[in-house]
Amino acid sequence: MIYLRNCKSLLLSLGDDITESPRKFYIAYRIIRNFACVEIHKKHLLIDPERLNLKDNRLRDVSDIGHYGTGDLEIRIEGIKDIELAKELIEKAYKQNV
Numbered sequence: 001m002i003y004l005r006n007c008k009s010l011l012l013s014l015g016d017d018i019t020e021s022p023r024k025f026y027i028a029y030r031i032i033r034n035f036a037c038v039e040i041h042k043k044h045l046l047i048d049p050e051r052l053n054l055k056d057n058r059l060r061d062v063s064d065i066g067h068y069g070t071g072d073l074e075i076r077i078e079g080i081k082d083i084e085l086a087k088e089l090i091e092k093a094y095k096q097n098v
Helices: 002-013 080-096
Strands: 019-022 027-030 034-039 042-045 059-061 073-076
Touching (some): 002 019, 002 027, 002 034, 002 080, 073 080
Antiparallel strands (some): 019 027, 027 034, 034 042, 042 073, 059 073
């Protein structure tokens, strides 16, 4: 759960206009619309996966499969080392959707 707290703090620290919206299967973070959704051990971002290098096994294009949350990019966070990658992409999703 420590990673979830770190993730929540990061998401809410990006701006005063961000709201957290708990759902049945995920937690949405939104400005006007969702820019990130967090599931247990998964995060979906509203970034076009085709514009990223998905050779990193922590990233997955989920545009063609069913999933909960908003966005087509899934980030797997398994430890502290993965937080930096997630932080960079979360900030990018936030800036693209402000």
